[in-house]
Amino acid sequence: MANELIVSEGEDGLQIAILENKKLVELHYEKKNNLFSVGDIFLGKVKRILPGLHAVFIDIGYPKDAFLHYTDLGPQIRTQLKYIKAVMASKSNIVPLHKFAPLPDIDKHGKISDVLKVGSVVLVQIMKEAISSKGPRLSSQISIPGQYLILLPFSSEVSVSRKFKSLEEKRRIKQLVESIRPPGMGLIVRTAAEGVEFSRIQDELEILLLKWENIVSSLVGATAPMKVMSEVDRTSGILRDMLSIGFDAIYTDDINVYNDILDYLEKNQPEKKKILHYKKTKGNLFEIYGIEKQIKSAFGKIVNLSNGSYLVVEHTEALHVFDVNSGSQRMNEGSPEENALRINLEAASEIARQLRLRDMGGIIVIDFIDQKEYENRKKIYQFLKEEMSRDRAKHTILPMSRFGLVQITRQRVRPEVNIITEENCPSCGGTGKIRPAILLADEIENNIDYLLRKSKIKRLKLIVNPFVAAFFKRGIISRQLKWFFRYGKWIKIEANTAIPFTKVRYFDEKDDEIKLD
Secondary structure: OOOHHHHEEEEOOOEEEEEOEEEEEEEEEEEEOOOOOOOOOOEEEEEEEEEEEEEEEEEEOOOOEEEEEEHHOOOHHHHHHHHHHHHOOOOOOOOHHHHHHOOOOOOOOOOOOOOOOOOEEEEEEEEEEEOOOOOOOOEEEEEEEOOOOEEEEOOEEEEEOOOOOHHHHHHHHHHHHHHHHHHOOEEEEHHHOOOOOOHHHHHHHHHHHHHHHHHHHHHHOOOOOOOOOOOHHHHHHHHHHHOOOOOOOEEEOOHHHHHHHHHHHHHOOHHHHHHHOOOOOOOHHHOOOOHHHHHHHHOOOEEEHHHHHHEEEEEOEOOOOEEEEEEOOOOOOOOHHHHHHHHHHHHHHHHHHHHHHHHOOOOEEOOOOOOHHHHHHHHHHHHHHHHHHHHOOEEEEEOOOOOOOOEEEOOOOOOOOOOOOOEEEOOOOOEEEOOOOHHHHHHHHHHHHHHHHHOOOOOEEEEEEEHHHHHHOOOOHHHHHHHHHOOOOOOOEEEOOOOOOOOOOOOOOOOEEOOOO
């Protein structure tokens, strides 16, 4: 499978797309000057305690106070509070964490008012960005991620990713990492570490420890609220998490991003530098690689599948719903059960892509076409699990019920990606909605190809809205000229303001109108 990363400069920041076999599967936006991203570490101050929710609201400088639940405090929160207080009060000679005597763990079923008070200063990390009217969600279990390891201050455990394929390799790497674990700190070994030279893991640990030392140093004499560490930018974060999967190519039209990625690759995987390419173009990379078209066709309420079947996507406050419909899919070949299975499997593949693409979180319900046979319901469930195995977000999938429903829970740490796929119609002054113009152009070209090649019409004339006519005639080598080179016939285009934006009239050599169903 060919994986490509496209990073393009937009008006409000960077646009980041991940393609699998030229198909868009993930879309990210990195806004300029985003001060509150997932992974950022802050020194915060408790503003309000909610005993009934076992939680507190913390001021980290965001317009809305951030939320910290008791379960996200971490067992060693008392040690952290005492250590942070000591560091903030010190002027020099900061006591290393491994020489700091830990306090007993907090009770799992205790009260948050026994641990935190209004005005308490606590070191926290953003788990989820602010979504809708809610502020960021926090954790005081600080983690500093690398490509192979995650450093956990105030912990003492070493754990290894469950996704390791070899049990023997998992045991071996755990023993080695335990031998280099810094006192007073824990480590998580990531999937990317499987099969990697141990010297690379050791080198990364040194970098992570240096980051922690910088965090501690920044706390000396600090006052809350204050940011003490920024997570790497979204592009580097994606690289860090996905380089183990492997990109075949990385393209960017931003020279600063190119230099940042090059620097990252030189430090972490120098052999990957050859896959990085800087594209200096007049147009946007998203348009050049056809990503804009994929965005417009994939983010609507209705998502078309091949052979006429389609998905209807509905969003509510409580959950997201996918409804699978056969549409104009031919159902006269094979049994109804076989036809339903074929459509459901195709829908499952697209739904797995849609969840990643829109970054949908919470509860998702899929209404598949009914399958009477248990084996077919099981096939769909297993196929959906396989398709979602490439999804980096934590998720749980329940088996299909007798009613054809599949329930999924999926973690979301950033606001859902929501793209408006309708445009204001210039023909009606913006009172109506139409399909995206980029898809309209494709439909016109498909009709032209059909008429000139299959119907063998000698001459063709189009009457269209002036906006559409200008689109096909613009440029020295216009689309109209390209049609002439392709078909050897000049296609006449007439502009008519009475023609709606989405309406096209086709006429043959006798000036008779051609009706297309």
